[in-house]
Amino acid sequence: MPNDLKETFKSGLIQYVTDSTDRMLDNFFAIMPQSYFDSNDERTILQHLSAILLANISGTQERIMLENHDANRQTYIHFGGYPGLLGDILNQIPAHKSLKQARAYTAKNNSLVIDVFDFSQAEHTANDQRSARREALLAELDKVYIESDKAVTEVTRDFIRAANDNYLARHCLQELLGHAQLVQKVRHSLDTESRITPVPGSSSVFNIAYATGQVDSTNLFTRVARFCCRHEIDIRESYVENFDLDTPAQRTLLVLQVDMRGCNDDQIRQFGAEINRLAYLDKEVLELAFTRPGWSLLETEVLVGLCHLADQVLGITISQELSRDAILADALSDESIALSLARLVTVRFDAEQSHNFDRLYSQLAHTISNRVADSRIAQTYNTLLKLSKHLLKANLYAQQRYALAFNIDPAIMVSEQRPLQAFGIFYIFGKAFDGFHVRFEDIARGGVRIVQPKGIEQYAIEVKRLFDEAYQLASAQQLKNKDIPEGGSKGVILVKPSANTLRCGKSYVDALLDVIVDTPLTQAQRCDYYPKPELLFLGPDENVSDNLIEWIIQRAEQRRYALPNSFMSSKPGAGINHKAYGVTSEGVNVFLRVGLENIGIDPATQPFTVKMTGGPDGDVAGNLIRILFRDYGDKVIITGIADGSGCAEDPSGLERNELLRLVAHNLTIAQFDRCKVGPNGRVLSIDEPGGIEARNTLHCRLHTDVFVPAGGRPGTINEANAKYYLNAEGRPASQLIVEGANLFLTPRAREWLTRQGVFIVKDSSANKCGVICSSYEIAAGMMLNEAAFLRIKPEFVEQVTQKLRALALLEAKTLFREFYFHPESSLAQLSMQLSQEIITLTDTIARLIDSEKVSPTGVCRSLLLEFFPQSLLHKAGDRALDKLPASYYARAMASVLASRIVYHEGIRHIQALPADRLEQHLIRYLQQEEITAGLLRTIADSDIANKQMLLELISKGATGTALKWR
Numbered sequence: 001m002p003n004d005l006k007e008t009f010k011s012g013l014i015q016y017v018t019d020s021t022d023r024m025l026d027n028f029f030a031i032m033p034q035s036y037f038d039s040n041d042e043r044t045i046l047q048h049l050s051a052i053l054l055a056n057i058s059g060t061q062e063r064i065m066l067e068n069h070d071a072n073r074q075t076y077i078h079f080g081g082y083p084g085l086l087g088d089i090l091n092q093i094p095a096h097k098s099l100k101q102a103r104a105y106t107a108k109n110n111s112l113v114i115d116v117f118d119f120s121q122a123e124h125t126a127n128d129q130r131s132a133r134r135e136a137l138l139a140e141l142d143k144v145y146i147e148s149d150k151a152v153t154e155v156t157r158d159f160i161r162a163a164n165d166n167y168l169a170r171h172c173l174q175e176l177l178g179h180a181q182l183v184q185k186v187r188h189s190l191d192t193e194s195r196i197t198p199v200p201g202s203s204s205v206f207n208i209a210y211a212t213g214q215v216d217s218t219n220l221f222t223r224v225a226r227f228c229c230r231h232e233i234d235i236r237e238s239y240v241e242n243f244d245l246d247t248p249a250q251r252t253l254l255v256l257q258v259d260m261r262g263c264n265d266d267q268i269r270q271f272g273a274e275i276n277r278l279a280y281l282d283k284e285v286l287e288l289a290f291t292r293p294g295w296s297l298l299e300t301e302v303l304v305g306l307c308h309l310a311d312q313v314l315g316i317t318i319s320q321e322l323s324r325d326a327i328l329a330d331a332l333s334d335e336s337i338a339l340s341l342a343r344l345v346t347v348r349f350d351a352e353q354s355h356n357f358d359r360l361y362s363q364l365a366h367t368i369s370n371r372v373a374d375s376r377i378a379q380t381y382n383t384l385l386k387l388s389k390h391l392l393k394a395n396l397y398a399q400q401r402y403a404l405a406f407n408i409d410p411a412i413m414v415s416e417q418r419p420l421q422a423f424g425i426f427y428i429f430g431k432a433f434d435g436f437h438v439r440f441e442d443i444a445r446g447g448v449r450i451v452q453p454k455g456i457e458q459y460a461i462e463v464k465r466l467f468d469e470a471y472q473l474a475s476a477q478q479l480k481n482k483d484i485p486e487g488g489s490k491g492v493i494l495v496k497p498s499a500n501t502l503r504c505g506k507s508y509v510d511a512l513l514d515v516i517v518d519t520p521l522t523q524a525q526r527c528d529y530y531p532k533p534e535l536l537f538l539g540p541d542e543n544v545s546d547n548l549i550e551w552i553i554q555r556a557e558q559r560r561y562a563l564p565n566s567f568m569s570s571k572p573g574a575g576i577n578h579k580a581y582g583v584t585s586e587g588v589n590v591f592l593r594v595g596l597e598n599i600g601i602d603p604a605t606q607p608f609t610v611k612m613t614g615g616p617d618g619d620v621a622g623n624l625i626r627i628l629f630r631d632y633g634d635k636v637i638i639t640g641i642a643d644g645s646g647c648a649e650d651p652s653g654l655e656r657n658e659l660l661r662l663v664a665h666n667l668t669i670a671q672f673d674r675c676k677v678g679p680n681g682r683v684l685s686i687d688e689p690g691g692i693e694a695r696n697t698l699h700c701r702l703h704t705d706v707f708v709p710a711g712g713r714p715g716t717i718n719e720a721n722a723k724y725y726l727n728a729e730g731r732p733a734s735q736l737i738v739e740g741a742n743l744f745l746t747p748r749a750r751e752w753l754t755r756q757g758v759f760i761v762k763d764s765s766a767n768k769c770g771v772i773c774s775s776y777e778i779a780a781g782m783m784l785n786e787a788a789f790l791r792i793k794p795e796f797v798e799q800v801t802q803k804l805r806a807l808a809l810l811e812a813k814t815l816f817r818e819f820y821f822h823p824e825s826s827l828a829q830l831s832m833q834l835s836q837e838i839i840t841l842t843d844t845i846a847r848l849i850d851s852e853k854v855s856p857t858g859v860c861r862s863l864l865l866e867f868f869p870q871s872l873l874h875k876a877g878d879r880a881l882d883k884l885p886a887s888y889y890a891r892a893m894a895s896v897l898a899s900r901i902v903y904h905e906g907i908r909h910i911q912a913l914p915a916d917r918l919e920q921h922l923i924r925y926l927q928q929e930e931i932t933a934g935l936l937r938t939i940a941d942s943d944i945a946n947k948q949m950l951l952e953l954i955s956k957g958a959t960g961t962a963l964k965w966r
Contacts, residue, residue: 017057024053031107035237036114039103039166048114051077072120081106081113084229086238089115090222099218101164102240131165140173156180159243167239171255175207182211183243183251189213190506191400192276204261205236210254212279214503217242217252223278223286224254230290231271234259248547270296277301280402280507282431284328292335298396299342305404305429306345307331310383312436312467313412322376324463330380334371340364341384349394354527361389387412392530395514403430405511407530418471423487424534426515430507432499436467437512437536438474441487443891445569445771445778446477447541448491448508450501459497466494469714469743476742477771479764479835482842483807483899484775485892486537505548506555512536513559535562535885539569539578539774546572563885565781569774574786576777576797578770582623583804585710587769588740589627590808591761592706595736598816599759601705607635609653609704611734613741614711615643615669616662620740620767621710625659642698643711645670646691649702650681700724703733710740719748725758732758739763747828754826762831765811769804776800779868779892783876783883792871799869810903818907833907841898841910842891844918849890853919859929860893867896901925905960925963932958 028049037045051064061079076089086104093099101118137160141153159180160168171179182193192212199205212220221240228235237257244250260268274297278286281301289300311324331338344360347353365385372378393407410422423444426437439446451469453459462469470492478488495504516534540549549568557564570577578584596603610628614621621643628636638659640649645668648654655676662671670685677683684691699707699717709716717725722745725733732753737760739745745753750760780789780796789796811834818830825833848854864881865873873880881889901909901922913921932954939950 017053020057021053024049024056028052028112031109031111032114033105033108033237035170036105039169040116044116048075048077052112055079070120072118074117074119076113076115076117078113078115079111081110081234083232083234084226085113086115086235087222087225087229090218090225093117093218097218098216099221099240100242100245101166102217102221102238103166103170104235104238106234106236131168133165133168134160134163137168137173137176144173152177152181155184159183162243163241167241167255170237170239179209179211179253179255182209183253186211186213186251187244187249190215190279190402190503190510192279194272194276196272199257205257205259208254208256208258208275210256210275211251213251214248214500215252215279216500220252220279221254223281224256224275226286226290227271227275227278228256228258230293231260231267232262233271274298276400280431282429288328288332295339295342298346299339301404301429302345302396303331303338303342304328305406305427306341306384306387308429308434309406309408309427310380310387311463313387314380314383323460327380330377331384333374333377337364337367337371337381340367341381341388344385345388345391345394346396348388348391349396349527351527361385393515393526393528395511395526397526398514401511401514402507403428403433403511405429405515407515413467413471417468420475422471422474426512428493428508428511430504430511432496433493433504433508434463434466435491435493435508436470437489437491438467438470439487439489439536440474440478441489442532443486443535443537443888444474444478444489445481445484445486445537445539445774446474446489446491447539447771448493448505448544449473449541450493450495450505450543452495452499452501452543453497455497459494462494465714466492472714473742476764478839479832480768481771481775482835482838483768483895484772485888485895486775487839489536490541491538501543502545502548505544506551509538509552510555510559513556513561517559517561519560533562537566537569537774537778539771546577549575563778563782565786566778569777571777574781574789574793576773576800578773579619579623581773581797581801582619582627583773583801584620584767584770585623585627585740586801586804587772587808588620588624588708588710588738588766589631590805591766591812592708592736592738593631594809594812594816595738595759595761596706598819599705599735603632603635605635607637608632608706609637609639610706610708611640611649611699611702611704612638612708612710613642613699613716613744614709615641615645616659617666617668618643618711621708622663622666624708624710624740625663629656629660639704640698640702641669642695643669644686646683646685646688647695647698648672648677648681648683649694649698650678652678652680654681697724700733703727703731705734706736706738707734708738708740709744712741712744714743715746716744717749717753718746719752722749722752725753726756730756732756735759737761739766742767750828751826754828760826760828761812761815762828764835765815765831768811769808772804772807773800776803776869776872779884780872782885782888783872783880788875792875795871796869799871803867803869807899810899814903814906830907833911834902837907837910838895838898838902841901841922842894845894845897845922846890848919848922849893854923854926856890856893859926859933860897862933863896863900863929864893867892897926904956909960921963925959928959928962931962 047066051066055061055064064077066075078085097119099117100120102116104115106113138157141156156177160176178195182195185191185193190213194208194210197207199207210224217240225235235256235258239255241253277297281297282304285301285304288304289295289297292300307328308324311327314322314327341364344364347360348357368378368381368385372381390409390412391406392409395401395405406427408425408427410425413425414421422438423441424439428435451462453462470490473490473492474488477490481488493504493508495501516536518533538552549571552568553564553571556567561567569575576583593603596608601608612621616622616625625638637653639651639653641647641654648669658673658676670683672683674683684694686692686695735758737758739762742763754760814834815827815830819825819827845854849856854860876883884892910918935954935958936951939947939954944950
């Protein structure tokens with residue numbers, strides 16, 4: 001090519017690019033808002049201009065995405081804006097990327113939109129990590145605000161020091177002051193605060209500042225962007241800031257400038273009322289709301305929650321193949337009916353509208369009958385309609401609620417599979433979780449567990465059995481709680497895979513507080529159909545961390561719950577942490593020892609083999625490993641352990657010190673040192689070939705003297721697979737099973753294995769000591785303040801542990817004694833009969849005390865004083881028992897007396913008595929107990945030979961014997 005031709009083209013290209021650049025720059029500086037230039041440095045602006053110039057020259061003005069070298073910043077440049085554009089772009093961000101800062105700018109003529117997303121925390125620029133702008137703002141703050149505003153000044157100063165330079169460049173001090181106060185309000189909480197203010201000189205443009213705690217900022221930003229799109233609100237500018245990331249104080253601040261020119265006053269009011277709910281709603285609710293114009297977020301949330309609840313009811317009567325997605329689809333087949341159902345519930349709990357409920361209910365029932373031809377859809381609608389009438393309480397109108405909570409009439413959940421009606425049922429539905437709380441007495445205690453399946457397939461299985469798991473666990477807890485004043489309860493929170501379990505746990509508990517705490521804040525606009533006060537006592541179960549335990553107690557106090565220190569047991573400091581002290585395992589060990597003795601093994605002198613499910617990092621399993629080696633030394637041989645991580649097995653016994661190392665360091669069984677396994681042993685993780693099968697079958701494959709399920713999902717051994725517990729010759733894999741974990745065996749599996757010669761100690765007996773310990777802890781919380789309790793804690797814990805062992809031994813000996821005389825029964829049946837007998841007696845004695853037929857003084861009070869640890873009574877003083885709530889006091893006295901009668905006289909002592917004579921017999925029994933107490937005092941003060949033996953015999957048998965012969 002001739003040089004002159006080359007120079008001609010070169011000159012032409014340079015002129016073309018120069019002209020294009022001039023036109024682009026003139027246009028760019030004319031249309032972009034000043035905030036863009038204030039909050040971006042020269043290098044960043046140059047990168048944007050280069051990309052725009054290339055697009056202009058090429059003539060292909062499609063969306064541009066720029067990414068820096070480490071992918072920690074992405075910039076999107078879009079030619080032309082529209083409502084919803086930001087949401088569309090945010091949906092393209094990979095789920096694994098967590099947004100740290102963001103800023104978005106829209107050209108004045110809407111022809112250009114630039115969005116910048118940072119996925120790593122930006123460092124402050126300039127020397128000493130402070131920008132000139134930051135220094136200027138801090139100087140202005142010190143100059144303007146006087147001593148009276150010291151607290152506000154300090155909050156704002158910390159805020160400015162932490163904020164991003166780009167954000168600071170955009171806002172004046174007055175705006176930053178308001179943002180700082182919003183962010184401070186939500187510190188250490190899940191709360192949301194927002195402020196909407198008009199932009200001076202404009203009738204349609206508004207500034208929105210939105211702060212919330214402990215959220216994923218990418219997810220929140222996407223929700224807000226889509227919410228704006230739903231209302232046809234155009235986001236002109238936006239900023240995202242995060243503070244104290246990866247800490248409990250984490251907060252996200254969104255600052256938006258929006259154009260609401262397409263909205264009327266009612267729409268603007270609705271937007272302002274609903275925006276604070278976005279952080280708490282499940283994705284399913286939002287997807288439905290964003291595609292249903294005219295539906296409020298509340299109405300959508302209620303409908304989805306109602307369908308989830310109906311799934312648990314319909315599962316009883318309709319094929320299990322009907323998923324809750326199908327139920328929601330059926331409900332939406334006629335959207336006017338669906339919306340009417342949701343509005344019916346909102347009317348029911350609105351104090352100003354509730355008088356219309358019955359009329360609207362009848363109208364809707366008539367509409368369903370006349371309009372819906374499909375029988376399945378009609379059944380779905382009628383179930384939803386029926387549910388609306390069985391909702392007794394709701395937190396629909398509670399301020400700052402974290403989830404939706406309903407108190408449900410328990411009658412609606414009764415069926416052939418659930419014949420026993422619970423006393424109370426709560427259903428909670430929130431972002432990424434569903435939960436139930438079921439109790440069988442007014443005053444009840446039980447753990448709360450968090451279940452989070454790893455995959456969506458397992459999640460679908462767990463959804464179907466969610467209520468049944470809570471119901472069965474609460475029923476088992478009711479039997480287990482026979483020795484304490486509280487009845488049985490259980491909470492189960494089912495969390496979607498990958499969701500934040502801590503946030504879900506907090507949301508669940510706070511929603512419970514919404515419907516059980518009666519304050520002006522919770523009662524605003526609320527209409528209840530169960531006016532009685534409700535006290536719940538919770539405890540930790542699977543996946544409940546110390547952080548969550550502490551938060552629950554603090555939150556209960558903030559929310560003014562009547563007994564905040566008693567709301568949750570196992571507090572790390574001012575409580576008895578079950579895992580730290582191994583209280584549940586202490587009881588399991590007692591039942592294991594008595595069980596071994598009854599199959600002909602003396603564990604103190606003879607070697608015995610054990611296999612377990614549940615890992616060294618678990619509460620029950622880990623502590624039981626420690627206790628077994630403590631009490632039996634080299635006599636115990638643990639040949640196999642399986643947990644969620646895998647399994648380890650060795651026929652010669654897993655190495656003791658290695659197991660104790662895993663326990664001490666809270667490690668799973670898959671982390672067992674493979675160098676310490678014998679030649680015939682192995683360690684397999686679930687990630688290795690055959691690992692899952694080996695883990696899942698260990699309890700059936702290994703033959704040991706005793707099997708302790710100390711972890712694992714409910715129904716692991718069921719009627720369908722129980723046969724695999726026997727070998728080819730029909731010999732069980734273990735002759736003794738001690739259920740450290742709840743519901744590991746189904747009732748039918750227990751009975752079938754019993755007929756095959758297996759001795760099974762049921763969960764409600766074997767692991768009862770954990771809840772008894774919690775009851776002692778909560779009673780201490782009622783009698784003492786935290787400081788006083790901490791002063792006696794070491795002595796108190798030791799005395800509680802001794803009492804737990806004694807109560808476990810009483811029941812273990814009673815069960816095996818009854819089984820010896822009645823071998824036609826199973827230990828599981830006897831365990832349930834024993835619990836039911838004590839519970840029945842407790843109810844009767846409590847009524848006698850309430851009706852003053854039995855005096856709460858004398859022997860009754862003496863036995864109750866004997867029940868509590870002496871260190872507690874001594875510290876609480878002479879009026880220790882008077883500090884207990886009246887209802888709790890009567891129930892405590894009744895449960896102590898009932899347990900004493902059954903353990904001393906046997907399970908069938910009361911069964912043989914006609915019902916109309918029960919009260920009179922109990923009165924006579926208590927009168928005779930007074931006489932027995934006098935005899936015991938006389939003997940105790942004497943020098944008679946064999947005094948201790950006489951005291952024990954008279955204490956355990958004199959009252960019953962006297963009643964038989966007098």
